[in-house]
Amino acid sequence: MSETIAFKPESLQQVHKIIARYPEGKQKSALLPVLHLAQKEFGGWLAVPVMDYVAELLSIKPIEVYEVATFYTMFNMKPVGKYVLEVCRTGPCMVSGSEKILNHIRTKLNIKDGETTADGMFTLKPAECLGACGYAPMLQLGKFYHENLTIEKVDEILDLCREGQLSLD
Amino acid sequence: MSKKLLLKDAHIEGIRYFDTYRKQGGYEAAEKALKMTPDEILEEVKTSGLRGRGGAGFPTGMKWSFLAKPEGVPRHLVVNADESEPGTFKDRYLMEFLPHLLIEGMLISSYCLGSNVSYIYIRGEYSWIPDILEEAIGEAKAAGFLGKNILGTGFDCEIYVQRGGGAYICGEETALLESLEGKRGNPRLKPPFPAVKGLWERPTVVNNVESITAIVPIIDITGAEYAKIGVGRSTGTKLISACGNINKPGVYEIDMTITVEEFIYSDEYCGGIKDGKRLKACIPGGSSVPIVPANLLLKTVNGEPRYMNYESLADGGFSTGTMMGSGGFIVLDEDQCIVEHTMTLARFYHHESCGQCTPCREGTGWMHKILKKIEKGEGKMEDIDLLWDIQRKIEGNTICPLGDAAAWPVAAAIRHFRDEFEWHVKNPELCLTQNYGLANYADPIPVAASN
Numbered sequence: 001m002s003e004t005i006a007f008k009p010e011s012l013q014q015v016h017k018i019i020a021r022y023p024e025g026k027q028k029s030a031l032l033p034v035l036h037l038a039q040k041e042f043g044g045w046l047a048v049p050v051m052d053y054v055a056e057l058l059s060i061k062p063i064e065v066y067e068v069a070t071f072y073t074m075f076n077m078k079p080v081g082k083y084v085l086e087v088c089r090t091g092p093c094m095v096s097g098s099e100k101i102l103n104h105i106r107t108k109l110n111i112k113d114g115e116t117t118a119d120g121m122f123t124l125k126p127a128e129c130l131g132a133c134g135y136a137p138m139l140q141l142g143k144f145y146h147e148n149l150t151i152e153k154v155d156e157i158l159d160l161c162r163e164g165q166l167s168l169d
Numbered sequence: 170m171s172k173k174l175l176l177k178d179a180h181i182e183g184i185r186y187f188d189t190y191r192k193q194g195g196y197e198a199a200e201k202a203l204k205m206t207p208d209e210i211l212e213e214v215k216t217s218g219l220r221g222r223g224g225a226g227f228p229t230g231m232k233w234s235f236l237a238k239p240e241g242v243p244r245h246l247v248v249n250a251d252e253s254e255p256g257t258f259k260d261r262y263l264m265e266f267l268p269h270l271l272i273e274g275m276l277i278s279s280y281c282l283g284s285n286v287s288y289i290y291i292r293g294e295y296s297w298i299p300d301i302l303e304e305a306i307g308e309a310k311a312a313g314f315l316g317k318n319i320l321g322t323g324f325d326c327e328i329y330v331q332r333g334g335g336a337y338i339c340g341e342e343t344a345l346l347e348s349l350e351g352k353r354g355n356p357r358l359k360p361p362f363p364a365v366k367g368l369w370e371r372p373t374v375v376n377n378v379e380s381i382t383a384i385v386p387i388i389d390i391t392g393a394e395y396a397k398i399g400v401g402r403s404t405g406t407k408l409i410s411a412c413g414n415i416n417k418p419g420v421y422e423i424d425m426t427i428t429v430e431e432f433i434y435s436d437e438y439c440g441g442i443k444d445g446k447r448l449k450a451c452i453p454g455g456s457s458v459p460i461v462p463a464n465l466l467l468k469t470v471n472g473e474p475r476y477m478n479y480e481s482l483a484d485g486g487f488s489t490g491t492m493m494g495s496g497g498f499i500v501l502d503e504d505q506c507i508v509e510h511t512m513t514l515a516r517f518y519h520h521e522s523c524g525q526c527t528p529c530r531e532g533t534g535w536m537h538k539i540l541k542k543i544e545k546g547e548g549k550m551e552d553i554d555l556l557w558d559i560q561r562k563i564e565g566n567t568i569c570p571l572g573d574a575a576a577w578p579v580a581a582a583i584r585h586f587r588d589e590f591e592w593h594v595k596n597p598e599l600c601l602t603q604n605y606g607l608a609n610y611a612d613p614i615p616v617a618a619s620n
Binding site for chain 2 (some may be wrong): 023024026028029030031032033035036043054058060064067071072073074075083089090091092094095096118127128130131132133134136143144
């Protein structure tokens with residue numbers, strides 16, 4: 001499987017740089033950063049062959065990768081849309097109206113939590129505390145936080161995504 | 170106005186970058202520290218009275234002094250930047266706007282602890298911040314403050330940033346170390362403590378971002394001067410991240426001598442309750458600390474003002490007081506439903522339980538289920554007692570403090586707002602459309618009185 005799945009040379013270089021941060025024989029420590037890289041490069045989720053490839057790269061058993069990948073919420077275990085909308089709904093965000101934002105997105109995109117739109121454009125994921133409590137309600141999209149949301153702001157964000165105008169990285 | 174030590178230069182444009190930070194006196198504390206012996210630095214930290222700013226409040230100097238120093242075994246400093254406690258966003262502010270303050274603090278701490286390789290473990294969702302930190306690390310290295318033979322002292326130090334994968338439990342120090350070793354974030358049994366067997370079984374100190382940044386002013390002004398700021402055992406300054414129904418959410422630096430009332434109502438800080446509403450309750454130290462109704466928040470049971478410090482907030486114990494915790498200050502106004510709020514916190518802890526201990530794995534989900542039922546108007550009176558019973562069985566019965574963190578919000582909500590829970594049970598038809606509150610609100614302080 002690893003013949004068909006391979007990091008781009010620059011990503012592979014990055015992997016070796018990450019491994020060098022740890023003492024010899026402790027390359028397993030690179031697992032989380034390498035999984036982040038893999039998810040980004042291989043379609044936004046971690047298919048089994050991708051995880052097997054990561055295991056091979058780090059000289060660890062595939063099960064060691066599976067158990068880690070399934071533990072952390074940032075790793076997607078099934079395909080997701082191009083834009084993953086992660087809306088925080090814990091405590092302070094709830095107080096500031098996150099449910100209204102979530103309901104608006106659910107209705108507008110006609111999807112439930114965890115689902116992807118039919119065109120493969122959006123996935124909705126309610127999140128538990130993203131550390132933006134003072135700027136609530138908020139959503140994470142790719143690398144960035146969008147804060148102090150209103151219904152109008154959410155609509156603008158969705159439009160920008162559809163037009164391919166919103167940076168994820 | 171509170172004295173500012175950490176955020177004094179936060180308003181300066183470009184302070185994120187080495188040149189600007191250096192012009193403001195940045196790295197002078199590091200230069201001073203590198204001329205001292207590690208033992209002298211440790212004494213300064215002990216004298217300062219600095220208490221861990223991550224939530225537990227354990228004396229930092231004492232924690233450092235526990236670090237085992239076997240010959241030939243490398244030691245590590247790991248900065249806990251896995252800030253995931255609802256209500257808490259202060260470390261994000263420090264890393265985003267003052268990355269060199271953290272790097273400088275790490276350099277001094279690493280030198281004191283004998284760590285030649287130190288790590289920052291940051292929550293994965295803060296995905297733009299590692300770039301900021303790595304840029305700052307690169308600048309510090311280029312200027313000779315990191316790398317080999319720093320400033321000709323013979324001391325070597327590298328700092329690396331590691332992104333987590335989105336698990337609250339990794340804020341617990343041993344779970345963080347497991348995660349840094351490339352495993353699931355399952356907390357370890359203690360002892361052995363990380364100071365003896367930590368990262369890769371090497372002696373390790375794990376400290377919060379704010380604690381490590383505080384090392385810079387401690388060296389700068391001396392531990393004795395730092396200890397003069399604040400009151401009692403609440404020395405120095407503390408960052409408070411304020412949010413909820415207030416006019417001015419944000420990160421504030423306080424010197425722990427001000428009252429809670431002043432913090433909530435004065436224009437210097439939160440600027441009062443939004444839309445002129447009444448204060449109903451507050452969680453002053455991050456979601457895991459007990460919620461306190463307005464009447465007990467502003468005054469202790471003895472009728473004395475409650476202050477923004479470790480001792481005063483805890484005054485009265487869990488039955489009437491709360492905790493400083495991480496300083497995540499969540500304010501709730503009269504329109505907030507305590508049952509709903511507690512339900513979202515129970516959902517959070519259920520979601521974030523690592524699943525290792527049965528009381529936490531099963532209990533958090535059970536509490537969430539019951540709270541959801543009550544919140545929807547489908548609860549029974551005995552559910553409230555069952556909820557109380559479950560939280561009692563979780564508290565103190567798990568490997569790590571996540572069990573306590575999940576139990577305390579539920580316990581405090583029932584303790585202080587039981588009649589609100591009962592009202593939900595008795596008024597199923599109303600509880601979805603109408604919020605019920607106790608009579609012990611705090612009214613806004615008249616403008617004239619607050620000036």
